[in-house]
């Protein structure tokens with residue numbers, strides 16, 4: 001903002017450009033993938049909304065991806081950021097904007113995260129797990145930069161903005177229910193089935209319907225292993241949540257992310273998913 005007029009929120013939804021200082025990004029978590037994207041997110045405290053900012057000028061000139069910087073990340077941050085990276089890869093792979101190049105990165109990232117995130121969470125000093133997670137988070141960043149996120153991120157940002165849940169945890173709370181909803185979208189089942197096969201959860205001979213459900217089962221097990229809390233367990237005021245669902249659904253749709261889902265999403269669908277999370 002040193003080179004731009006106005007305030008940051010004036011640029012929400014617009015392409016940010018300007019004569020910015022060269023940007024060098026060094027991730028210290030295996031998560032957001034910011035080192036590979038033209039996006040950043042911030043909470044506008046004036047409106048309690050999490051805003052997604054974008055612009056090619058926000059892509060770093062240089063990214064230094066060194067897993068040794070992630071070693072000291074505590075288990076809570078490791079889980080939250082790792083689940084963010086997984087959500088990026090799964091959403092980009094099943095987005096309407098998926099493409100054959102990001103598909104390769106997505107599948108690799110998903111496979112590595114399923115294998116190594118539980119290990120990194122269990123033992124933060126596991127060098128192989130940390131290294132593979134750093135690579136996977138980068139790959140997943142490349143994927144969202146080119147193929148976008150979908151319903152999960154759309155619905156996750158409002159929870160973060162209003163209830164201050166870490167981004168990766170609100171993704172993790174939402175991901176299974178959102179994908180269950182998206183399953184009958186155009187070509188979605190085949191894509192989820194492919195993920196199931198890739199992570200060793202389904203056989204090639206399984207029908208897409210069967211394999212895609214196996215993927216959802218694997219996701220549920222992963223979030224259990226990583227002790228992802230429910231809204232209730234996190235201590236969220238469920239009454240406040242209930243009255244906020246309308247605003248959160250509007251904010252989710254306004255972000256544009258839900259429209260990348262392979263199934264048409266309307267406000268009532270989003271509210272129904274928020275309801276399911278609240279009543280779980």
Ligand SMILES: [Fe+2]
Nearest residue numbers: 032084088167
């Ligand atoms: Fe994210």
